[in-house]
Amino acid sequence: MMISTMFFQQPLQVNAAFDVEAExxxxxxxxxxxxxxxxxxxxxxxxxxxxxxxxxxxxxxxxxxxxxxxxxxxxxxxxxxxxxxxxxxxxxxxxxxxxxxxxxxxxxxxxxxxxxxxxxxxxxxxxxxxxxxxxxxxxxxxxxxxxxxxxxxxxxxxxxxxxxxxxxxxxxxxxxxxxxxxxxxxxxxxxxxxxxxxxxxxxxxxxxxxxxxxxxxxxxxxxxxxxxxxxxxxxxxxxxxxxxxxxxxxxxxxxxxxxxxxxxxxxxxxxxxxxxxxxxxxxxxxxxxxETIELVPAGYQGEDTVLPVVSGKEKEVAVASEEALSMLIKTGEEHLYTPVITFSDEDLVAPLEQGDVVGTLTVQYEGEGSIEYLVPNQKDQVNMVTTEAVERAGWFSRTLGSIGGFFSNIWTSVSETVKGWF
Missing domain, CATH: 3.40.710.10 (DD-peptidase/beta-lactamase superfamily)
Structure with missing residues (x-):
């Protein structure tokens, strides 16, 4: 699964006319x-x-x-x-x-x-x-x-x-x-x-x-x-x-x-x-x-937010944002924020419950400058969660899957070897 990351290093720029008379x-x-x-x-x-x-x-x-x-x-x-x-x-x-x-x-x-x-x-x-x-x-x-x-x-x-x-x-x-x-x-x-x-x-x-x-x-x-x-x-x-x-x-x-x-x-x-x-x-x-603006609604899925599941009765599960993402932003700048979803690089393994946390949703600022926080951000992000439960597949189904995977790997190896001859 893809991993998205963001780094906030410099503060948002302020209108040059605004200044505070202090050291x-x-x-x-x-x-x-x-x-x-x-x-x-x-x-x-x-x-x-x-x-x-x-x-x-x-x-x-x-x-x-x-x-x-x-x-x-x-x-x-x-x-x-x-x-x-x-x-x-x-x-x-x-x-x-x-x-x-x-x-x-x-x-x-x-x-x-x-x-x-x-x-x-x-x-x-x-x-x-x-x-x-x-x-x-x-x-x-x-x-x-x-x-x-x-x-x-x-x-x-x-x-x-x-x-x-x-x-x-x-x-x-x-x-x-x-x-x-x-x-x-x-x-x-x-x-x-x-x-x-x-x-x-x-x-x-x-x-x-x-x-x-x-x-x-x-x-x-x-x-x-x-x-x-x-x-x-x-x-x-x-x-x-x-x-x-x-x-x-x-x-x-x-x-x-x-x-x-x-x-x-x-x-x-x-x-x-x-x-x-x-x-x-x-x-x-x-x-x-x-002002505080809702930038991303609850239940947001984005693109291709269906993740593969290992050892499950279902081979994949849909995910969505657990709640709305709201932030304190400069008035009129809501169009400058783009959702960014981050998933773990670990496989999802059944069983899964509805609402299991599988990643996070935050936003990237596309305006002048960037965002800086005093502390590692805890509020301006929300969880990405599974929208449904996935039961663990039975022993027989898992065994067939393993056998199928075994022969699939052999066939892939043989195919690659044969291609190397020509």
Whole structure:
């Protein structure tokens, strides 16, 4: 059987008039990981507090695996206590004679980007921030990120950590990732742990409400509704801002409208407001210029999609697409996509059930440029399946078939030999 393959290497081209005023940027379909726009997306840049997306991933993973619980208490070390008093570094003050739960500190991380709270949970989980940082780098490799380096759990400059930066890292180091790696991390975070948005979307909350330590936390994501900053954006519910002198102003955002969820990253904008203005520009481009279109209907068979069957009562079986193939594509470009069917190179051997998967259906883009994905594509393809069952032939029929095949092979060999004489 024929095997069809496609390789997506370069991103779709974007109207030259469209540009994002940032050092690097990327826009991605959160459903499939399809890249809709990118600018300097492979450059390895400082990421500041966008780092905390990886810290949140490890925390939520530990919760899911019952290695950590929300009501578990978190001890506060001398270092964490001291660092938490630096409120200009984005912190909630923490005391050693107070009780804090994982949930309380996690909320201060996800809403207020509290740095000392992040380190407190890191120390609880791995005994030291250095152990947590090793886990961050291990997870980055596991997720297939490229162009990354984690040296602390927060995104601060190591030089801001009061001389107690994680062992094995240098005092002048700072976390780095490319825009593409940052978007890929966000993609995995909201795919694997969508509950992250339940907290990331909270506009304001009181930390330790009802106590003398109560602190009003306003989410640094000013595009959330009810935050009066003139940046409200319909559908936005995450994800993480960042700023250091080296990183400039950064923002990883996600928003959903009409069943379409997008992920955007902007890095190195000129001002705090610009990171939201450029994010709005990116998201508007995605929501206004792209739409989800059914490109191939369910039951699609294409040409000659009848496959031979070994040892079956029937010698062949028809196949068709299991479901419709829909994709988020540039508006008006549906005619530029051609169905491509891929079959395994292994023989189909009876018995077969109706609905057995025998291949995949995807599409090839015939327009300018090509398609690129953050991760191996899982959504923009559907299965090709058998449309009917094929029973295994009886012993006698299989034996006759084998004998017939044996003599057929002998006759073919003799014929070829005789032809060679003349």
């Amino acid at each position: 690097a940027a990327i826009l991605v379909d959160a459903n499939s990981g399809k890249i809709l726009y990118q600018k300097n997306a492979d450059a390895n840049l400082h990421i500041a507090s966008m780092t905390k997306m990886m810290s949140e991933y490890l925390i939520l993973e530990a919760i899911a695996e019952n290695r950590l619980t929300w009501d578990q208490t978190v001890p506060i070390s001398n270092f964490v206590r001291q660092l938490s008093l630096y409120t200009d570094l984005s912190n909630v003050p923490l005391r050693q004679d107070e009780t804090y739960t994982v949930k309380e500190l996690y909320e201060s991380v996800a809403i207020y980007s509290a740095n000392a709270s992040t380190i407190a949970i890191a120390e609880l989980m791995y005994g030291s921030e250095a152990g947590f940082v090793q886990a961050m780098n291990d997870k980055a490799e596991e997720l297939g990120l490229e162009e990354y380096m984690f040296v602390n759990s927060t995104g601060l400059n190591n030089s801001d950590l009061l001389g107690q930066h994680p062992d094995g890292t240098a005092v002048d180091e700072e976390n780095r990732m490319s825009a593409k790696a940052t978007a890929k991390l966000a993609y995995h975070l909201i795919t694997d742990y969508p509950e992250v948005l339940d907290t990331a979307s909270i506009p304001t909350k009181i930390f330790k409400e009802g106590t003398d330590d109560a602190i009003h936390m306003m989410n640094w994501n000013w595009m959330l509704p009810t935050i009066e900053t003139q940046h409200d954006y319909e559908g936005i519910d995450g994800l993480k801002t960042g700023f250091t002198l080296n990183a400039g102003n950064c923002f990883t955002a996600t928003a959903e409208r009409n069943g379409v969820r997008l992920i955007s990253v902007v890095m190195g904008t000129a001002s705090r407001a610009d990171r939201f203005n450029e994010t709005e520009k990116l998201l508007n481009y995605g929501f206004n210029q792209f």
